[in-house]
Amino acid sequence: MFAPASTLPVSDVDPFALGVLEDPLPYQAHLRDAGPVVYLSRYDVFAMGRYEQVHTALTDWQSFQSAAGVGLTNFRYEQPWRPPSLLLEADPPHHDAPRAVLSKILGPRALQKLRAAWFADAEVLVDRLLESTEFDAVTDLAAAFPLRVFPDAVGLPEEGRDNLLPYGDHAFNAFGPVNSLVERGAPRVAELSDWVADRCRREVLADDGFGAQIWAAADRGDITYEQAPLVVRSLLTAGVDTTVNGLAAVLYAFARHPDQWALLRQNAALARTAFDEAVRWESPVQTFFRTATGDIDIAGTVVPDGKKILMFLGAANRDPRRWDNPDAFDLTRNPSGHVGFGMGIHQCVGQHVARLESEALLTALASRVESIDIVGPVRRHLNNTLRSWKSLPVRVTTVQR
Known part of the structure; x- marks a missing residue:
């Protein structure tokens, strides 16, 4: 166990406690105010909540290693529960070829081929949903649309797609400690892992999807055949x-800020800005870990070689040292530079896919919906890594056609 210097702020609060995950903002503010680096005694790790230090850690992959795992488990000393991700849990040179393949497949130019179809799918979904003025914006929109278009784009068969969310839920929970959230998903780990592994096989995937393109990259020698299913x-x-x-x-x-919804309705081009501002404001990915590759000086604190460092992306995205009025959702703000998608060589390779899905859905809604009001309790789905949702009941006022 590390013995922190007397000048290093120490916290015994558990950032993965259910109460903190339910409402992380007070804890994140405390973390930022405590200092640029805080020692979390419960887990023997160092934490950073300010934008400057988080941004540095994300961009300096040589000092802040991903290959030892982006969760609490340290791959230097512990066995991961599944083979490490070739993108998220690898560093150059092992990271480079898979990243290059996916960057091309999921890049803005390649996604233009899907744009018209996804916008049309969004229109169909919204038209059907607006036959009623009340619905759940999480299950009926936010989950329904990606589960409608993304598996098709990958080339997944129809059967079993309902396994995607519970598998992802457990994978992101597993980046944290073994708590009740991890135990919740443990009974299905083997089943879900086997299902996912099976869907990564070439013969299962459609011939024209992202998955087939990844296997074609193996044919060209851009990646190995062993790497293809992992990608x-x-x-x-x-x-x-x-x-x-x-x-x-x-x-x-938008339900909380009707003035901002009015701005979007006046200017549909703000749809992409809106998504990035929401990612900054809510930070769907709240935390990731790195591992020190040597004794690293961070703002006067020396983090010893091999120690885990917990980056609070959500805290950095609301750091008043970086953002004016950070707690406001504001479409007049330029949100570029937020760390909600990461930063540097490990920045989310699928961010353009997410932006396109959001643009399609918001464009369809903005043309039909004048207002969005919350009409019931908003319920979170707790996860060790994600700022997640269970239910957002809304009532909408539609445009008369």
């Missing part, structure tokens, strides 16, 4: 839950 798995692990929670965040933001 497909990366899509299935991180491609749904994060987008669902990002969409829920932007819908929640």
Whole structure:
């Protein structure tokens, strides 16, 4: 156990306690105010909640290692519960080829081929949903739309797609400690892992989807045949839950801020800004870990080699040292630079997919809906890593056609 210097702020609060996960903002503010680096005695790790230090850790992969795991488990000394992600839990040179393959497949130019179809799908979903003026914005919109378009784009067969969210939920829970949230998903780990592994096989995937393109990259020698199913798995692990929670965040933001919804309705081009501002404001991915590759000086605190460092992305995205009025959801703000998608070489490779899904859904809604009001209790779905949602009941006022 590390013995912190007397000048280093120490906290014995558990950031993964259910109460903190339910409402993390007070804890994050305390963490930022305590100092640039805080020692978390409960887990023997160092924590950073200010934007400057979090941004530095995300961009300096040489000092802040991902290959030892982006969760609490330290791969230097402990066995991971599944083979590490070739993108999230790898550093150069092992990270480079899979990243290059996915960056091309999921890049803005490649996604233009899906744009018209996804916008049309959003229109169909919204038209059907608006046959009623009340619905759950999480289950009926934020989850329904990605589960409608993304598995098709990957090339997944229809059967079993309901496994995607529970698998992702457990994967993101497993980045934290073994608490009740991890235990909640443990009974289905083997079943869900087997299902995902099976869906990564070439013969299971459609010939024209993202998955087939990944296997084609193996044919070209861009990646190995052993890497191909793991790259497909990366899509299935991180491609749904994060987008669902990002969409829920932007819908929640607009329900809370009707003036901002009015701005979007006046200017549909703000749809992409709105999504990024919601990702900054709510930070669907709240935390990730790194590991010190040597004795690292962070703002005067020396973090010893091999120690875990917990980055609070959500805290950084509301740091008043970086953002004016950070607690406001504001479409006139330039949210670029937020760390909700990470930063540097490990920045979310699927962020353009999420932006396109959000743009399609918000555009369809903005043309039909004048107002969005919350009409029941907003319920969170607790997760060790994600700022997640269970229910957001809303009532909408529609435009008369």
